[in-house]
Amino acid sequence: MTHFLIRRIFWAIFLFLVATIITYLIFWVIPTNPAQLAAGHAASPEFLASIKHRLHLDKPIYIQYFYFLQNLVIHGSLGRSFLNQQSVDSIIGKDAPVTASLVFGGAVLWLSLSVPIGIISALRPRSVTDRLTMTFVLIGISAHPVWIGLILSFVFGYKLHITPIAGYCNFIPGTAGAQCEGPVQWAYHMILPWITFMILFAALYVRLIRANVIETMSEDYVRTARAKGASQRRVMIHHVLRNSLLPVVTILGMDLGLALGGAIFTETVFNLPGLGNQVIRAYGANDLPIITGVVVFSTCCVIVFNLIVDVTYGFLDPRIRMS
Amino acid sequence: MRRKQLISLFMLVLGASLLVAAMAVAAASGSTARAGHAAAAKGGTLKLNESNEDFDYVDPQIAYRTDDWAMLNTVGMPLVGFPEKSGTAGTQLYPVGATAFPTVSKDGKTYTFHIRPGMKFSDGSPVTAAAYQRAFERTLSPKMGSPVGVNIGLQDEIVGADAFFNGKASTISGISAKGNTLTVKLTKANATFVSQMGMQWFTATKPNLPYTSQGVQTFPSAGPYYIASRDPGRSTVLKRNPYYKGPRPANPDEIVFTPNVDPDQSLLQVKSGASDLDLVGNVPTSSASLAQQYGVNKSRFKVGPTACMSYISMNNSRPPFDNVALRKAVNWAVDRPAQVRLLGAYAGKRTDQILVPGVPGYKPYNVYALKGADVAKAKQVGGSAIASAPEINFVHTTSQSSTNRAQVVEYNLKQVGFKVKDVPTPATTFYQVVGARNTTYNMTSNGGWCADYFDPYDFINVLFDGRKIQANNNPFYSYFNNASFNKQMDAAAQLSGSARANAYAKLDQELMVKYAPVVPYLVINDHFLTSARLKNWIYSAYFGEPYFNALAVG
Numbered sequence: 001m002t003h004f005l006i007r008r009i010f011w012a013i014f015l016f017l018v019a020t021i022i023t024y025l026i027f028w029v030i031p032t033n034p035a036q037l038a039a040g041h042a043a044s045p046e047f048l049a050s051i052k053h054r055l056h057l058d059k060p061i062y063i064q065y066f067y068f069l070q071n072l073v074i075h076g077s078l079g080r081s082f083l084n085q086q087s088v089d090s091i092i093g094k095d096a097p098v099t100a101s102l103v104f105g106g107a108v109l110w111l112s113l114s115v116p117i118g119i120i121s122a123l124r125p126r127s128v129t130d131r132l133t134m135t136f137v138l139i140g141i142s143a144h145p146v147w148i149g150l151i152l153s154f155v156f157g158y159k160l161h162i163t164p165i166a167g168y169c170n171f172i173p174g175t176a177g178a179q180c181e182g183p184v185q186w187a188y189h190m191i192l193p194w195i196t197f198m199i200l201f202a203a204l205y206v207r208l209i210r211a212n213v214i215e216t217m218s219e220d221y222v223r224t225a226r227a228k229g230a231s232q233r234r235v236m237i238h239h240v241l242r243n244s245l246l247p248v249v250t251i252l253g254m255d256l257g258l259a260l261g262g263a264i265f266t267e268t269v270f271n272l273p274g275l276g277n278q279v280i281r282a283y284g285a286n287d288l289p290i291i292t293g294v295v296v297f298s299t300c301c302v303i304v305f306n307l308i309v310d311v312t313y314g315f316l317d318p319r320i321r322m323s
Numbered sequence: 324m325r326r327k328q329l330i331s332l333f334m335l336v337l338g339a340s341l342l343v344a345a346m347a348v349a350a351a352s353g354s355t356a357r358a359g360h361a362a363a364a365k366g367g368t369l370k371l372n373e374s375n376e377d378f379d380y381v382d383p384q385i386a387y388r389t390d391d392w393a394m395l396n397t398v399g400m401p402l403v404g405f406p407e408k409s410g411t412a413g414t415q416l417y418p419v420g421a422t423a424f425p426t427v428s429k430d431g432k433t434y435t436f437h438i439r440p441g442m443k444f445s446d447g448s449p450v451t452a453a454a455y456q457r458a459f460e461r462t463l464s465p466k467m468g469s470p471v472g473v474n475i476g477l478q479d480e481i482v483g484a485d486a487f488f489n490g491k492a493s494t495i496s497g498i499s500a501k502g503n504t505l506t507v508k509l510t511k512a513n514a515t516f517v518s519q520m521g522m523q524w525f526t527a528t529k530p531n532l533p534y535t536s537q538g539v540q541t542f543p544s545a546g547p548y549y550i551a552s553r554d555p556g557r558s559t560v561l562k563r564n565p566y567y568k569g570p571r572p573a574n575p576d577e578i579v580f581t582p583n584v585d586p587d588q589s590l591l592q593v594k595s596g597a598s599d600l601d602l603v604g605n606v607p608t609s610s611a612s613l614a615q616q617y618g619v620n621k622s623r624f625k626v627g628p629t630a631c632m633s634y635i636s637m638n639n640s641r642p643p644f645d646n647v648a649l650r651k652a653v654n655w656a657v658d659r660p661a662q663v664r665l666l667g668a669y670a671g672k673r674t675d676q677i678l679v680p681g682v683p684g685y686k687p688y689n690v691y692a693l694k695g696a697d698v699a700k701a702k703q704v705g706g707s708a709i710a711s712a713p714e715i716n717f718v719h720t721t722s723q724s725s726t727n728r729a730q731v732v733e734y735n736l737k738q739v740g741f742k743v744k745d746v747p748t749p750a751t752t753f754y755q756v757v758g759a760r761n762t763t764y765n766m767t768s769n770g771g772w773c774a775d776y777f778d779p780y781d782f783i784n785v786l787f788d789g790r791k792i793q794a795n796n797n798p799f800y801s802y803f804n805n806a807s808f809n810k811q812m813d814a815a816a817q818l819s820g821s822a823r824a825n826a827y828a829k830l831d832q833e834l835m836v837k838y839a840p841v842v843p844y845l846v847i848n849d850h851f852l853t854s855a856r857l858k859n860w861i862y863s864a865y866f867g868e869p870y871f872n873a874l875a876v877g
Contacts (some may be wrong), residue, residue, distance in 0.1 A: 086537070130457075150588070281375075281377075
């Protein structure tokens with residue numbers, strides 16, 4: 001197990017390096033002039049040169065990347081926003097909890113919905129329940145989160161006044177200038193974002209779980225268990241669910257990691273000051289340090305969640321760690 | 324197995340209870356919110372959205388965008404400023420932090436301001452001439468990276484400012500502050516100097532406010548409000564300055580700006596009263612229906628002109644647009660109404676001149692086709708040069724609005740007989756392409772200018788003085804450089820009063836009639852939906868916003 005763990009950690013570090021190299025190359029080398037972006041398009045040549053020097057852009061590319069990595073790993077710094085000179089670390093540190101509250105709240109909802117529905121649907125294929133479920137899946141996958149969000153906030157926020165139209169309140173009170181805060185207001189403002197975020201994933205997971213359960217139910221070991229006289233309940237829980245839900249854990253880890261990089265559509269529609277909203281604005285303003293920072297953060301999240309999933313998987317399934 | 328069951332059950336219960344709990348608090352919170360609105364009706368909190376954007380900077384010596392300045396005007400105390408009045412009256416400068424307009428020496432080079440006594444910053448400390456000296460220093464300090472150097476070249480105007488700007492001196496020798504007297508010595512007479520002092524860079528600044536290129540987020544200010552808190556990307560809160568005793572209005576107790584709101588959601592919030600106004604304006608596609616519902620400037624739908632002008636830029640320094648006949652032909656060929664229609668109802672007023680209403684010297688005239696493209700006239704003016712003209716590189720950014728604008732212009736040009744090559748360019752490289760003197764670009768629809776200060780110099784000289792063209796990073800893309808016109812601009816800049824206005828009115832017309840360096844097409848309007856409770860609307864064409872301190876939510 002120790003070997004397996006060490007192997008996985010080294011693999012994660014390697015992935016991190018590759019991802020940061022690609023990110024750096026994409027955003028800082030091709031095809032923009034970062035110094036120009038940082039200095040503004042009307043900067044004097046002298047000011048432009050000083051910015052170039054400050055950003056190490058007057059040095060070879062591998063030296064630039066070295067400085068980038070050094071700042072990131074040793075100083076934990078992702079630089080400063082071109083737009084308003086704010087530290088990217090503090091921006092990400094402030095926005096990540098908002099995205100996390102959307103993603104984890106949404107994940108609880110989508111799993112709570114998709115696991116039972118997926119199983120029921122698989123147990124009664126082509127039944128009315130199954131067809132209704134598949135209709136939900138189709139709508140959930142087809143409808144764009146922006147449309148869902150706008151419709152929900154129009155109906156429940158604007159017309160019925162049940163929820164806020166948009167906005168975010170901090171979970172922990174005490175932020176200067178906050179207009180609303182505390183767990184109650186936080187949850188109240190997150191209802192529609194959670195539902196919006198949940199719909200797409202719930203649909204995908206229902207389909208995934210249904211397919212896995214149906215596939216597992218036709219496995220030889222399930223037939224053997226039945227032949228040995230095991231009850232339907234025992235077969236389902238011991239043999240079918242245990243195996244069919246394993247891939248869900250893998251996908252969940254990746255989805256959570258990826259979504260933590262910014263649930264762009266949901267955050268934008270509901271004005272949640274999370275990473276997705278931040279990166280969209282940064283893209284519009286060509287704010288490279290922010291874009292790079294969020295991509296690096298997102299990459300780290302995916303790597304860490306994958307690592308957790310791999311290790312968990314290794315514990316659950318000995319074949320994985322032996323391979 | 325039991326553990327699995329329990330986990331599933333737990334998750335089901337947790338998910339359901341999370342939703343139910345959130346729904347349950349919704350009713351209570353909803354009533355709280357409604358009660359909050361009732362309290363706000365007494366005039367408490369003015370809630371302002373900024374759809375899809377936030378203030379770039381709130382540091383008065385770095386901020387440059389119009390919304391930044393509109394907010395800073397609410398907290399600031401400039402030497403001179405614009406009164407909280409609608410229409411033309413609101414465009415006339417008056418002494419704000421100074422007791423009167425400055426006295427000017429006979430040679431026109433020394434300006435003496437007397438600072439209004441008894442003024443205090445929001446932390447209770449007194450405002451003296453040193454506060455304005457500090458404003459100049461922070462604006463010109465190399466440690467600040469303020470846009471002032473590039474945009475108005477103040478470092479060349481004040482004695483000793485250049486040395487300070489380049490880090491060779493620790494103070495600006497041409498500025499002295501003694502008690503309530505501020506003296507500024509200029510390198511040469513400059514009739515625009517007082518107008519320039521209306522910019523937010525020259526607001527009273529606490530003498531110990533540090534130099535920082537990152538800008539400060541909160542700071543003591545001397546205007547009717549101060550920035551109580553600022554969380555970039557999330558909120559900016561202004562509160563009344565308890566020490567402000569001047570005549571400027573300070574109606575709401577508190578002004579809260581919420582940035583980066585989705586435009587559609589922002590519209591719903593303003594309609595429902597959850598917000599009072601979106602600074603960026605309503606979604607353009609909603610203007611027509613809002614006008615139908617509320618009328619224009621009758622109740623909740625407001626439309627007002629800005630001091631901003633949009634234009635299509637031609638590169639005058641290389642073929643084919645080094646030929647004035649072809650520039651004129653393009654001015655006849657462009658379908659101005661189509662350009663305005665692209666921006667939705669009430670987007671603005673068609674124009675074919677550089678100066679905008681409200682700027683001294685503005686006199687409406689009509690040289691080219693305002694009602695639509697005049698293809699026949701364009702062909703006649705361009706003559707055979709059109710057919711022999713090289714292909715036009717039409718450069719535009721890849722944004723949807725920019726692409727749409729470009730497509731219409733390119734169609735207009737082809738109708739006349741020009742050969743056009745569409746060159747979509749990412750915004751990341753666009754300014755490098757069009758900002759280089761030896762660029763290959765011929766034309767772009769990404770042109771526009773808003774007044775930094777209400778003086779014709781800021782339009783005519785700033786945009787068309789070709790002697791300022793540099794190798795790279797040029798902020799203006801016509802590359803128009805005419806020795807005779809440069810002389811005329813210099814002469815006009817030395818005038819004052821009505822002589823100045825008349826001279827610039829003549830230059831404005833001559834520029835388009837004789838040289839046609841660009842294709843002006845729109846004086847931009849701002850349009851806003853307001854909440855039902857919002858009152859005392861006083862719109863400023865200069866800021867393109869209402870005066871926030873004057874708005875009332877009672």
